[in-house]
Amino acid sequence: MGRQVLLIEDEPHIAEAIRYVLARDGWEVRHHGDGGDAMEVIRQVGPDVLVLDVMLPGRSGYEILQDLRRDPALAALPVLVLTARGVQHGPEGATRVMAKPFANADVVSAVNAIAGRGEAAE
Amino acid sequence: MIPFNILVAVCLIYVILLFVIAFAAERRARLGRVGWLRSPMVYTLSLSIYCTAWTFYGAVGYAARSGLEFATIYLGPTIVFIGWWVVLRKLVRIGRAQRVTSIADLISSRFGKSNLLGVVVTVIAVVAATPYIALQLQSVTLSFGVFASGAPEGWALPEGNGTALWVAGGLAVFTILFGTRNLDANERHHGVVMAIAVEAVVKLLALLIVGVYAVWGVADGIGDVAARIAASPIADWPLQPGRWIGLTFLAGAAVLTLPRMFQVMVVENADERHLATASWAFPLYLMLMSLFVVPIAVIGLSVLPEGSNPDLFVLTLPLAAGQEKLATLAFLGGFSSATSMVIVAAIALATMVSNHVVTPLWLSLRQGGARAPGDVRGLVLMSRRLSIAGILALGYAYYSLSGGSAALAAIGLISFAGVAQILPVMLGGIFWRGATGRGAALGLTVGFVVWIYTLYLPSFGPGGLLSGALLDRGPFGFGWLRPQALFGIEGLDPLLHAVFWSLSLNTFTFVFVSLLSFPNPLERMQGLAFVNVYDHGPGPRGWSRGGAEAEDLLIMAQGILGAAEAQEFFQAEAAAQGKADFLPETTPDFIDKLERRLAGAVGAATAHAMIAQFAVGAAVSAQDLMAVASEAQQILEYSAQLEAKSEEVARTARQLSEANEKLRDLSVQKDAFLSQISHELRTPMTSIRAFSEILMDPDLPGEMQQKYAEIIHEETIRLTRLLDDLLDLSVLENRKVQLNIKVANLHDLLDRAVQAASNTRPERTFTYHRDLPTEHIPIITDTDRLVQVFINLISNARKYCDAERPELTILVRKRGGRITVDFIDNGSGIPKTAQRLIFEKFARLTDTQRAGGAGLGLAICREIMVNLGGTISYLPGQGGAAFRVALPSRPESRKEAEG
Incomplete structure (x- = not known):
């Protein structure tokens, strides 16, 4: 156990694809589609890894990331940021940034990698 | 005999009847059913105020004294x-283009909106009208007297002055009630015009019936009358060519310059084409009015006792024969001639006095000037009422002073000669670009003074206002300054003498000073607008974009036009600019329109002064000056050129910095746009790539394969649609779109759109409210593009309207050449902060899934509307989300919508 990932993504099709590939890899995937109340959901779920989209209704992924890093309980949470706008200026505080569209295998390996690093850091 | 009380009662009933007519006409006009109120016939009949009591009674007297000479009038x-094509048409065109309120306003407006000239013309008009009004009082008083004399007992006529006072007072009250019940921004009085048209019929019928009675009732038909004419002294009157030409000229001048004629002819004119009808119908009316003048005069001379006043034959002839009803009708005819003249003259003069004397004075005396004008309407109304009372008081004073003895015709001609002084300046103003305000002011003054000295003052008789000695020997013994023999030229008829000298000196001064002086820029522009009124539209603009705040202007305009009217005007202007609120951009165009609107209420000079307080830095723009200069052969003054140049430099600098800023904005926008496009393209690509990789897995169950293939298909379609929209938008934005212009019925287009939008959220019941009859409007445009806009708006409503029972109201309106279509739903609308964003590209207010589009819909709509020469805007305050589509009903040549 302990392999739970929270996916925050508003595009239902993309969310479904990620959920499918991560579940196939043995992850338990929880999905949420809105930025406004994302912080509450993160605190409530307490995931091992967070996959976060940047363009979200309500609140942007950047803002959520900032809040995360300021919260001592969540500051070390490994976060994979997905962006559709190119990665040239990757957001401050992301564990890893990945551009859309992505290869499914890359998402899986990235999630695994940051999950491992996150555990190691703890 | 008819008792005095009954006669008064008849007058009162008649007046009340006129009131009812005026009231009904105004009511109709307010309801917008102008129709026949503004027909050429009513226009022609209203012109008949030229025929006053002087004509009604005096023409017969004139004929009895001087034979056919009366016909010159x-x-x-x-x-x-x-010959209306020459002068009248131009006057009416100018009057409408410049919203002229009176003849004083015309002259003032022509010469650079100079208030000084307005005052000069007002003074001339008031002084010249005084004898004329006295004349009306005299004729009504005399006609009352006729009924009294020969009365055995019962009622004796109060002495003449008393009657005249009562008549003057009554007419003042009547006129105030009639003409100043409200301040009409257009200075149009539907009620008054209608009442006057009715009076025209009454007086014509009265005179014709008395004439028929005289010819066939008193005499024995036409043969007998012809014989009597041949036998009477009238036939022997020698024709004096000098007087004939002089009087004909004077009457022609008067019809152009009498303030009341100007009022009905120009100010109240609803349609230039009415002149064409009036050009034959009005002379016909005059001919009918004069048809029986000679017969009545001849029969009166032969039937009535020696020494009867021929001015009253129209009354005394039937009375002597005991025809009391006929006499009463004749009395009413004379009464209505007098009342209609006094009403219109007093209204016209009061307008001048309030616009050119009282309002400017009040504004200059007030703290804060025109910036805080407060309730100008109240002031204007009050000053008009007082002016009416004052003008009638002056008329009464003249009547008392002149002793009420002179023959009617003589008094009338004094007035004619007075107002004729305006003629040179008027004609010069509309035909000669070189005429200047200084020349006009001096010419008018000279003519006016000469007229006063040679005709007006002597009219009170020796020992009146000028002593007999002065009349005989000149002032201080200067014989060549004798009022009725200037420069020693004797033996001339006093009237001709006065007309000759006053008009020649007037014209000479006007032309001479005009040639010597330079007009200022505003004068030059107005000169151009007047003289070339047929080529130019409303004339060049007088304002540059300045610091005028729309809100300040609105507050000022409300004080003058009234709240409702001012708001309606501002809103209409804002709407024409594509703005949805009350306050339009204060463009030069708008300020110019506002000035003309205000000019319609308070005159050009005052309106200009009031606007000048707000339009900071307002000056004649360089372009306008250049336009004037290129057309005029005259030299543009050096200083004006410099001023214009420096202004142009400043403007160019301003334009450059504006352009710079715009470029910077554009670059930022372009970056944001590219980033948005990237996002919008990558999103569907992401799903497609992810699911196609998943589909590569051979172990994937069959139903999952099916489902994921469907997702890929769906996303591909979304991608295609996005690319289509982007392409469409880029074509529209570059204005390279090929418009496919067709004629269609707007109703059918709406039907098509409603039908096409029905597959958006078809599961919801969605109610439409449409007023089908109003939708049947022909429209010439690219119908497919327009339907595309409609579909977009209807689909949006179906998609986003969050009401429990969603409804959409579609309202079609046509105003002038523009059609507006409003789409109003009953949802919670769009928040104020977002209202400005919605027409931007990718401005999507809700999440993607519900929208299902890329957020380009309204941006495309906006571009389509620009291409069609129209606008689309958000209408706030309608309850739900509301959009207004506005476009011309046929393509305009205009390149781009302003604002």
Whole structure:
């Protein structure tokens, strides 16, 4: 156990694809589609890894990331940021940034990698 | 005999009847059913205020004294009207283009909106009108007297002055009630015009019936009358060519310059084409009015006792024969001639006094000037009422002073000669670009003074206002300054003498000073607008974009036009600019329109002064000056050129910095746009790539394969649609779109759109409210593009309207050449902060899934509307989300919508 990932993504099709590939890899995937109340959901779920989209209704992924890093309980949470706008200026505080569209295998390996690093850091 | 009380009662009933007519006409006009109120016939009949009590009674007296000479009074106007194409058409065109409120306003506006000239013309008009009004009082008083004399007992006529006072007071009250119940921004009085048209019929019928009675009742038909004419002294009157030409000229001049004629002819004119009808119908009316003048005069001379006043034959002839009803009708005819003249003259003069004297004075005396004008309407109304009372008081004073003895015709001609002083300046103003305000002011003054000295003052008789000695020997013994023999020229008829000298000196001064002086820029522009009124539209603009705040202007305009009218005007202007609120951009165009609107209420000079307080830095723009200069052969003054140049430099600098800023904005926008496009393209690509990789897995169950293939298909379609929209938008934005212009019925287009939008959220019941009859409007445009806009708006409503029972109201309106279509739903609308964003590209307010589009819909709509020469805007305050589509009903040549 302990392999739970929270996916925050508003595009239902993309969310479904990620959920499918991560579940196939043995992850338990929880999905949420809105930025406004994302912080509450993160605190409530307490995931091992967070996959976060940047363009979200309500609140942007950047803002959520900032809040995360300021919260001592969540500051070390490994976060994979997905962006559709190119990665040239990757957001401050992301564990890893990945551009859309992505290869499914890359998402899986990235999630695994940051999950491992996150555990190691703890 | 008819008792005095009954006669008064008849008058009162008649007046009340006129009131009812005026009231009904105004009511109709307010309801917008102007229709026949503004027909050419009513226009022609209203012109008949030219025929006053002087004409009604005096023409017969004139004929009895001087034979056919009375016909000159009709001949002059007849010539002017038959030749309407030359002067009248131009006057009416200018009057409408410049929203002229009076003849003083015309002159003032022509010469650079100079208030000084307005005052000069007002003074001339008031002084010249005084004898004329006295004349009306005299004729009504005399006609009352006729009924009294010969009365055995019962009622004795109060002495003449008393009656005249009562008549003057009554007419003042009547006129105030009639003409100043409200301040009409257009200075149009539907009620008054209608009442006057009715009076025109009454007086014509009265005179014709008395004439028929005289010819066939008193005499024995036409043969007998012809014989009597041949036998009477009238036939022997020698024709004096000098007087004939002089009087015809004078009457022709008067019909153009009498303030009341100007009022009905120009200010109240609803349609230039009415002149064409009036050009034959008005001379016909005059001919009918004069038809029985000679017969009545001849029969009166032969039947009535020696020494009867021939001015009253129209009344005394039937009375002597005991025809009391006929006499009463004749009395009413004379009464209505007098009342209609006094009403219109007093209204016209009061407008001048309030616009050119009282309002400017009040504004200059007030702290804060025109910036805080407060309730100008109240002031204007009050000053008009007082002016009416004052003008009638002056008329009464003249009547008392002149002793009420002179023959009617003589008094009338004094007035004619007075107002004729305006003629040179008027004609010069509309035909000669070189005429200047200084020349006009001096010419008018000279003419006016000469007229006063040679005709007006002597009219009170020796020992009146000028002593007999002065009349005989000149002032201080200067014989060559004798009022009736200037420069020693004797033996001339006093009237001709006065007309000759006053008009020649007037014209000479006007032309001479004009040639010597330079007009200022505003004068030059107005000169151009007047003289070339047929080529130019409303004339060049007088304002540059300045610091005028729309809100300040609105507050000021409300004080003058009234709250509702001012708001309606501002809103209409804002709407024309594509703005949805009350306050339009204060563009030069708008300020110019506002000035003309205000000019319609308070005159050009005052309106200009009031606007000048707000339009900071307002000056004649360089372009306008260049336009004037290139057309005028005159030299543009050096200083004006410099001023214009420096202004142009400043403007160019301003434009450059504006352009710079715009470029910077554009670059930022372009970056944001590219980033948005990237996002919008990558999103569907992401799903497609992810699911196609998943589909590569051979172990994937069959139903999952099916489902994921569907997702890929769906996303591909979304991608295609996005690319289509982007392409469409880029074509529209570059204005390279090929418009496919067709004629269609707007109703059918809406039907098509409603039908096409029905597959958006088809599961919801969605109610439409449409007023089908109003939708049947022909429209010439690219119908497919327009339907595309409609579909977009209807689909949006179906998609986003969050009401429990969603409804959409579609309202079609046509105003002038523009059609507006409003789409109003009953949802919670769009928040104020977002209202400005919605027409931007990718401005999507809700999440993607519900929208299902890329957020380009309204941006495309906006571009389509620009291409169609129209606008689309958000209408706030309608309850739900509301959009207004506005476009011309046929393509305009205009390149781009302003604002």
